[in-house]
Amino acid sequence: MHETALLERDGEMAAIEDAIRSAAAGCGTLVVLSGPAGAGKTRLLRQMRLSALGYGMHALTGSGSTLEREIPFGVVRQMLEVPLARAPEQDRDLWLSGAAAEAASVLGRKPAAAEPAGEFAVLYGLFWLVTNICMSKPTVLVIDDLHWADEPTLKFLVYLLPRLEDLPLLILAAARDNEPSENNHLLHAVTGHPVCRRMPLAPLSVEAASKYLSEALDRKCGPQFAAVAHQVSGGNPLLLNELARLLEVYNFAPEDSNASKIHVMGGKAAAQWISAELGRLPPHVAPVAEAISVLGQDAALPAIAEIASLDPDQIAQSVDRLERGGLLEADPWHTVQDVPRFRHPMIEAAVYGQISVERRIKYHTKAARLLLAERSFQRAAAHFLRLPPRILPEAAAALHEAAAEALMEGAPDAALVYFRHLLKESLPTDKRLNLLQQAGAAAARVSLPAAADLLTQALAMAGDPQTKASIAGVLGAVLLFLERPGDSVAVLTGAISQLRPEDNARRALEAVLLDVAMVEPGWGHLLEKAAALKVLPRSSSTEAGMLDCMIAASDAYKGDPGGLTRAREVLARPLARAAAGQGEFLIQLGAWVLCIGDPDEGISAFNSIMAEGRFAGKTATFFLGHLYRSLGWLRRGDLEEAEADLHEARRLQDLLGWSLGLPAVSGLLTETLLERGRTAEAAAVMGSVPHPLPTGFLYYYLHAKARLLNTQGHYEEALSTALETGRQFTAIGGRNPAVVPWKTEAALCLHMLQRDEEALRYAAEELTAARLWGAPYALGRALRITGLLTPGPAGLRLLHEAIEVLRPSTARLEYAKALLDLGAALRRKNQRVQARDHLAAAFKTAHALGAAPVLAQVTAELQSAGYSKSEIADTAASQLTASEERIARLASQGCTNREIAQQLFVTTKTVEGHLSSVYRKLSISRREELQARLAERFESNYERGGRVHSRGSLREMPR
Numbered sequence: 017m018h019e020t021a022l023l024e025r026d027g028e029m030a031a032i033e034d035a036i037r038s039a040a041a042g043c044g045t046l047v048v049l050s051g052p053a054g055a056g057k058t059r060l061l062r063q064m065r066l067s068a069l070g071y072g073m074h075a076l077t078g079s080g081s082t083l084e085r086e087i088p089f090g091v092v093r094q095m096l097e098v099p100l101a102r103a104p105e106q107d108r109d110l111w112l113s114g115a116a117a118e119a120a121s122v123l124g125r126k127p128a129a130a131e132p133a134g135e136f137a138v139l140y141g142l143f144w145l146v147t148n149i150c151m152s153k154p155t156v157l158v159i160d161d162l163h164w165a166d167e168p169t170l171k172f173l174v175y176l177l178p179r180l181e182d183l184p185l186l187i188l189a190a191a192r193d194n195e196p197s198e199n200n201h202l203l204h205a206v207t208g209h210p211v212c213r214r215m216p217l218a219p220l221s222v223e224a225a226s227k228y229l230s231e232a233l234d235r236k237c238g239p240q241f242a243a244v245a246h247q248v249s250g251g252n253p254l255l256l257n258e259l260a261r262l263l264e265v266y267n268f269a270p271e272d273s274n275a276s277k278i279h280v281m282g283g284k285a286a287a288q289w290i291s292a293e294l295g296r297l298p299p300h301v302a303p304v305a306e307a308i309s310v311l312g313q314d315a316a317l318p319a320i321a322e323i324a325s326l327d328p329d330q331i332a333q334s335v336d337r338l339e340r341g342g343l344l345e346a347d348p349w350h351t352v353q354d355v356p357r358f359r360h361p362m363i364e365a366a367v368y369g370q371i372s373v374e375r376r377i378k379y380h381t382k383a384a385r386l387l388l389a390e391r392s393f394q395r396a397a398a399h400f401l402r403l404p405p406r407i408l409p410e411a412a413a414a415l416h417e418a419a420a421e422a423l424m425e426g427a428p429d430a431a432l433v434y435f436r437h438l439l440k441e442s443l444p445t446d447k448r449l450n451l452l453q454q455a456g457a458a459a460a461r462v463s464l465p466a467a468a469d470l471l472t473q474a475l476a477m478a479g480d481p482q483t484k485a486s487i488a489g490v491l492g493a494v495l496l497f498l499e500r501p502g503d504s505v506a507v508l509t510g511a512i513s514q515l516r517p518e519d520n521a522r523r524a525l526e527a528v529l530l531d532v533a534m535v536e537p538g539w540g541h542l543l544e545k546a547a548a549l550k551v552l553p554r555s556s557s558t559e560a561g562m563l564d565c566m567i568a569a570s571d572a573y574k575g576d577p578g579g580l581t582r583a584r585e586v587l588a589r590p591l592a593r594a595a596a597g598q599g600e601f602l603i604q605l606g607a608w609v610l611c612i613g614d615p616d617e618g619i620s621a622f623n624s625i626m627a628e629g630r631f632a633g634k635t636a637t638f639f640l641g642h643l644y645r646s647l648g649w650l651r652r653g654d655l656e657e658a659e660a661d662l663h664e665a666r667r668l669q670d671l672l673g674w675s676l677g678l679p680a681v682s683g684l685l686t687e688t689l690l691e692r693g694r695t696a697e698a699a700a701v702m703g704s705v706p707h708p709l710p711t712g713f714l715y716y717y718l719h720a721k722a723r724l725l726n727t728q729g730h731y732e733e734a735l736s737t738a739l740e741t742g743r744q745f746t747a748i749g750g751r752n753p754a755v756v757p758w759k760t761e762a763a764l765c766l767h768m769l770q771r772d773e774e775a776l777r778y779a780a781e782e783l784t785a786a787r788l789w790g791a792p793y794a795l796g797r798a799l800r801i802t803g804l805l806t807p808g809p810a811g812l813r814l815l816h817e818a819i820e821v822l823r824p825s826t827a828r829l830e831y832a833k834a835l836l837d838l839g840a841a842l843r844r845k846n847q848r849v850q851a852r853d854h855l856a857a858a859f860k861t862a863h864a865l866g867a868a869p870v871l872a873q874v875t876a877e878l879q880s881a882g883y884s885k886s887e888i889a890d891t892a893a894s895q896l897t898a899s900e901e902r903i904a905r906l907a908s909q910g911c912t913n914r915e916i917a918q919q920l921f922v923t924t925k926t927v928e929g930h931l932s933s934v935y936r937k938l939s940i941s942r943r944e945e946l947q948a949r950l951a952e953r954f955e956s957n958y959e960r961g962g963r964v965h966s967r968g969s970l971r972e973m974p975r
Contacts (some may be wrong), residue, residue, distance in 0.1 A: 023224040023253075028215050032064045032188065035213070039186035040154040042925070046361070048162065049190040049208050051217035054254025058160050058192035064188060065158050070541050073186075074099065074155040080164030081361070083312040085199075086398040088427030088448060089122045091169040092142065095157055097123055099149070107152060114740055115630065115918045116144035121425045134598070135168075135461060136635040136668075138426030139175045144918065146176065147183060151924070154184035161361060162191040163203060165872060168427045170202035170672055177209045178667060182925035186468050191605040205670060219251025228253065229270050232260040238272035245270075248278055254360055257690045258290075261342055265296075290343070290366045297337065300326055304334035305343060308356060308554040310379040314387065314395060315355055323382050327422070343367070377403060393417040397434055405440035412441045414850075419454070428458040432466065449477045452654035453487060460494055461634055463675070467494045475507065481514035485521035492528045493601075498674050499710055501536040505529065518552060518735040520559040527559075527602050530566040535676070535712040537747040546570045558600060561592040565606035572609045575789045583609040585948070587621050597628025597637060597685045604640050611648035612754040613791045616826050618648040626921075643677060646684055650691070651793045654898040658688045664921070676712045678705065683716030690723055691829065693868025698724055715745040715756045722761050726768070735765035753782045754794035760801040767805060776805045792825035812841060819854075829870070832861040834842025836874045843881050852881045863895045896937055901950075903930045908946035 028049070035047050037885045064673070065075050078094030087093075100108055100123060112120055118141025121133040133141075165173075173187070180187070189206075193216075197203060207214060208959070220228065226242035235922040237245075249255035257639040259278065268274050294302050307323035308315045321331045335356050338344040345359045358364035371379070380399040387396035388410065397418035400411050415438040422431035435455035443451065452474035461469035471491040478484045488511035495504035508529045515522035526549055533542035546567050564586045571579030580818050583606035594656065596603035607625060611618030622645040629637045638668055642665040649658035669677055682705045689698035702724060708716060718741035725734035741758040753759065759782035766775035783798040796818045803814030815838040822831035839854035855878050862870040896904065906916045913927045920927075935941060 020257075022056070022059065022063060023228060024220055025056065025217070028217065029064065029067075031213075031215065032060075033067060035186050035188075036064070036068050036071055036073070036156065039156065039184055040073060042154075042184045044180040044183040044187075044208070044211075046180060046187040046189070046209065046212040048212055048214050049188075049217055050193055050207075050214055051854060052252065053192055054252045054360065055217040055219070056253040057217060058360070059253075061158055061160055061188060061190050065156065068156040068158075068186070068188075072153060074149060074153055075158060076149075076155060077158040077160075078169075079638060080162055080163055080166070080169075081312050082365075083168045083398050085164050086401055086430075086433065087394050088168045088422050088425060088430035089138075089172070090166045090167055090313075091159060092122060092172060095159075096145065106623040111145055111148040111152070113148070114144060114190060114914060116141050116148050117549060118426075119145040120628075122427075132424045133426035134629065134634045134637070135171075135426040137630055137640045137808040139172055139635075140630065140921075142172050143176055143179065146185065147924070150183050150185050154186075156186040159187065159189040159938045162189040162206070163195040163197055165199070165203075166197050166430045167202060170199055170206060171429075173666070174205045174209075174671060177206065177211050178663070178810075179923050180211050182923040183635055192366060195834050201673075204436050212874060215440060218248070220253060220256070221251065222246045225249065225251060225256055228256050229260055232257065233263065233270055235270055237270040238275070240272035241270050241275045241278075244275040244278055254362060268294040273873065279962060289369070290363060294367070294370075297341070298334075300324075300330050301337050304331060305338055306371050306375070307379060308358065309364050309371070310376070310383055310399075313355065314383070315357070319383070319386055320356075322386055323379055340618060347880070359446055377407070381408060384414070385410075388414055393421050394430070397437075401433070401437055405437070406442055412438055412443070415441075419458070423458065428461040429463075431458045449474055449483075454648045456487070457490060460490055461636070462673075464494050466496050467491075468498060468500075482521055483510070485511045485515060485519075485525060487511075489524045489528055491520075491907060492525065493531070493555070496528070496712075497674060498710070499536075499676065500584070501532050501539055504532050505539065505542070510534070519559050520555070523555075523557075523563040524559040527562040527566040530563075530570055531602060531605075534566075534569060534748055537711055537714075540747060540749040542773065543570050543573070543749045549967050556589060556591070558591065558595045558603075561586045561589065561595065561606075562600060562602040565603050565609070568609045569605040570749070571746070572612060573750045573752060575754075575785050577613075577788070577790050578793075579609050580613040583607070583613075584617070586623075593621070593624050594628050596625045597630075599637055601627075601635045601636060601640055604637070604644060608644040608647070611644060611651065612752070613789075614793075614826075615648040615651045615793070619645055619652075620705070622648070627919075635668055635672055636674075639672060639677065640663055642668065642765060643681060645683070646688070650684060650688055651830075652826050652898075653691075653832070653861075653867065655688055655692050655829070655866050656899045657902070659685070659692070660922070662688060676710050679709050679715075679717035680713035683713075683718070683720035686717075686720035686724060690727055691867055691869070693872070695724070695727055699728075705883040711744075715741050715750070716759070719756045719758055719761060722758075722765070726761070726765055731765050735762060735769065738762040738765055742809060752789055752794070753786050753798060753851075754789050754791050757797055759785075760798060763801055763805060776802070779805050792821050793827040793830055796822040796825070796827055796834060800830070800837055804837055807853075815841060828861055829865055829867055832858045832865065832867060832870050835861070836870060836877065839881075840872070840877050843877060848881055852878070855881055860895065864897060864901075868895055896934060900930050900934050902938075903927055904946055904950060907931060907943060908950055 023473070032047055035045050038045060049060060051057055060590045065077065068075050076095040076099055078091040080091055084090040100111065103111065118133055118137045122138055122142065146155070191203065191207065206212065216692060222243055226237045226239065229237040229242065245256065245259060249259055263270065268277060277315065294361070296306065303324040304320055304326065310323060311319055317328065317331050321328055324331065335344060339346070342359060343363055344356045346356065353808060358367070378764050380402045384396045384399035387399070393414055396414050400408070400415055403411070413436045419431040419434040419438070422428070422434065432455060435458060439448070439451060439455065452470050456467050456471035456474055459470055468491065471487055471494065475484060475491060477485045478487055481797065488507050492504045492508040508525050512522055512525050526545065529542055530546060533539045549563060549567055564582055568579040568583040568586070568712040571582065584604050587601065587610070590604055604625060607618050607621035610621050626638060626641045642661040646658045646661035646665065649661060662681060665681050666685070669681060682701055686698045686701045689701065702721060719735055721735045722741060723739040725737060738758050738761045742762070744790060745756055745758060748757070759778040763775040763779040766772070766778065779798065779802040783802050786794040786798040799814050799818035799821060803811045803818060806814055815834060818834040819831070819838060822834055825831070835854045835858035839851045839858060842851035842854065855874055858874045859871065859878060862874055903916055911919070913924045916927045917924045940946065940949055
């Protein structure tokens with residue numbers, strides 16, 4: 017049969033060619049070819065891969081398969097292992113340098129003594145490995161049968177996609193429509209991403225079907241025959257191809273007189289042809305085809321010989337015969353030598369499907385043992401998963417080794433699969449208990465419902481109190497995240513009752529119990545235990561650190577500034593920060609306390625925790641880190657940083673599948689967008705939140721909703737929502753306005769409704785609580801809003817006090833608002849000179865922070881105070897944003913763009929863009945000039961009050 021041309025795919029080829037050129041120019045994208053099996057996706061991928069090579073790009077290829085999807089990072093390995101092996105040593109060392117070193121665990125290049133990698137650390141490492149490869153030259157990742165990709169590979173793609181547009185990288189993939197899979201949620205996250213362009217492949221027309229058959233059979237196809245062939249094949253290129261092969265087998269000419277005969281073949285042409293082809297083969301050839309269908313990517317010739325029980329000459333002859341018969345083809349991607357592959361997955365599935373159960377067991381047993389001999393435990397495990405339990409004595413040990421390997425590579429989802437299969441084996445009670453604990457711990461990182469089930473079984477089996485405590489701590493947290501607080505409390509209190517008060521294990525359980533009280537309404541009474549727990553003997557253990565951080569958080573909820581001191585003490589310990597980085601999420605609550613007390617301290621603590629976790633961190637560690645750190649950025653007014661953290665938290669939450677943090681993420685993102693003046697986007701975030709919402713952290717969501725409604729002018733509804741925020745917050749013992757300033761928000765709504773007496777009462781109550789806590793943001797805000805609502809000189813005094821509180825702090829946005837409000841009040845009193853000083857400072861600060869609503873108000877006030885538009889615009893031009901200054905300072909300290917990007921968890925292109933803007937604003941052209949210019953700015957910006965209150969250009973605006 018003759019090779020046919022690609023028909024009716026010119027539009028798709030042109031669009032992919034454009035995507036290749038775009039990626040080569042530095043702007044990445046994802047293109048997914050979609051369609052049923054046999055639509056021509058694979059052939060089009062191969063053609064476009066050759067086109068990418070013509071542009072001088074790297075072309076890294078991989079393919080999903082039913083066997084490979086049981087192997088963690090199976091598709092990633094296919095794409096990266098061969099290029100790394102073939103690369104010159106200098107290139108390989110560069111590609112795996114810095115953060116990319118963590119990808120070595122996936123690619124078999126990590127030292128044997130290395131610690132297990134956290135799943136986030138591996139995703140981050142793979143991102144930098146691909147980035148480094150792209151920096152050597154533009155790259156295309158070609159992924160066939162994406163619908164069969166393993167779960168960790170799909171998670172990597174989900175992680176990569178938001179950063180794709182900054183890379184010279186094209187991802188070109190093919191996926192079947194509506195293929196059932198356990199990973200459909202991840203597949204949809206990939207194919208439904210905004211950066212993805214889907215290209216459905218339409219069936220071929222009757223004219224194309226006629227041309228296809230004429231070219232394949234080298235005989236003109238009759239019009240009636242072509243019409244019937246198109247009807248029975250549905251215009252599917254593969255089915256047309258197999259129909260042509262079947263016509264050759266039966267020696268049917270494509271003439272109209274034979275049209276009725278192919279009605280019988282119908283859409284089963286492929287299966288009929290495969291069955292006919294296998295039936296015509298010599299006896300020793302069929303077992304070779306079956307062995308290849310079983311081995312998949314491991315179908316090297318020696319392995320085929322072992323499985324099929326044939327000598328090498330017979331194997332070589334059989335492979336040649338299968339290739340000539342159209343069942344097999346040499347490696348189409350030219351990546352692996354001596355591994356024959358089926359021409360299409362449909363053929364592979366048909367061959368595998370006709371193997372009897374008895375022969376399948378024999379083949380998979382041989383394959384598993386063969387791979388065990390090579391110590392390839394996870395590839396062996398893929399075959400054990402196809403076998404009934406208890407059939408092989410070595411299965412249990414092999415699956416346990418495979419799970420350990422998966423955990424070492426940061427793939428807990430794969431480990432969980434192996435553990436679950438292992439639990440079907442006959443095991444002694446002690447081993448089963450140990451296995452349930454390990455499986456539950458792995459499940460806690462990827463599937464909370466599975467973790468709850470496994471750990472509940474383990475708890476029921478456990479006998480001694482210490483083992484029960486170890487299980488109950490994890491199970492209690494899992495049940496809390498599943499919004500089952502009653503079950504969580506029952507598990508925790510049951511285990512606590514069997515331990516002494518000073519026992520470390522008990523401290524850990526008490527910490528989780530306090531977390532339940534702080535997250536879920538109705539359990540606030542449990543916070544009363546904090547007072548008794550404070551008198552426990554001091555300890556530097558991790559468990560004591562967990563409890564101390566939760567006591568600190570409990571104090572912070574109530575507005576007791578002692579919580580700040582306790583949190584500082586814990587986070588000053590390197591071991592505590594390391595434990596937080598490795599997954600002890602309750603210690604991160606100590607850093608959250610710092611964020612609401614001193615944002616700089618809190619941000620620094622989270623930076624340290626995430627730096628610790630970069631090499632062993634779990635996804636949950638970084639989700640919580642980005643979420644809580646965003647609050648510190650927001651309180652400072654670094655809105656760009658806050659937004660970046662919150663978008664990253666949303667992406668990581670999708671990977672985790674958690675819902676408990678949704679109100680906090682959505683609420684803080686909405687608030688950040690409002691501060692940036694993007695009201696429509698803020699409303700879209702609120703509108704996208706599914707209901708009913710989890711009750712944990714609901715106050716963040718409600719507070720943001722009240723602010724949005726107030727901004728939109730819906731004052732009655734805003735007031736109602738602000739009061740509901742207060743009810744939710746006080747139900748969990750909350751009184752601190754630094755956590756959620758709901759009373760001043762209610763006061764602003766009441767003021768707009770002309771109910772100023774009530775408004776002033778709420779504001780004054782919040783001011784009293786803020787004075788108790790003492791931190792600048794909450795106190796400055798309460799003073800400012802109370803001052804706005806207080807008539808006469810008393811109100812001005814409160815506004816002056818707000819500025820004095822905020823000036824030496826890092827609460828820059830709140831400082832800008834106080835300057836604006838005082839300047840506006842002074843202007844209204846015709847004190848124009850003083851007003852302009854405050855308004856000028858407010859303008860500079862708000863502009864540097866990108867706070868559009870404040871900037872718009874202060875611009876209007878400046879114009880009323882006598883400034884011209886050109887004077888205002890001239891001052892704005894030289895202001896550095898918060899992100900620009902942060903990157904500029906790192907660059908001035910000698911960090912390379914790549915080091916800055918890895919430290920800040922952004923792309924090198926983002927760093928380059930910010931530095932270009934910095935050079936332009938500072939009128940410099942070289943990196944070496946940065947340090948001197950930044951030092952000049954610091955000196956000129958330093959005010960007598962003590963702290964720099966804007967990181968932009970603070971030259972005096974003309975009066």
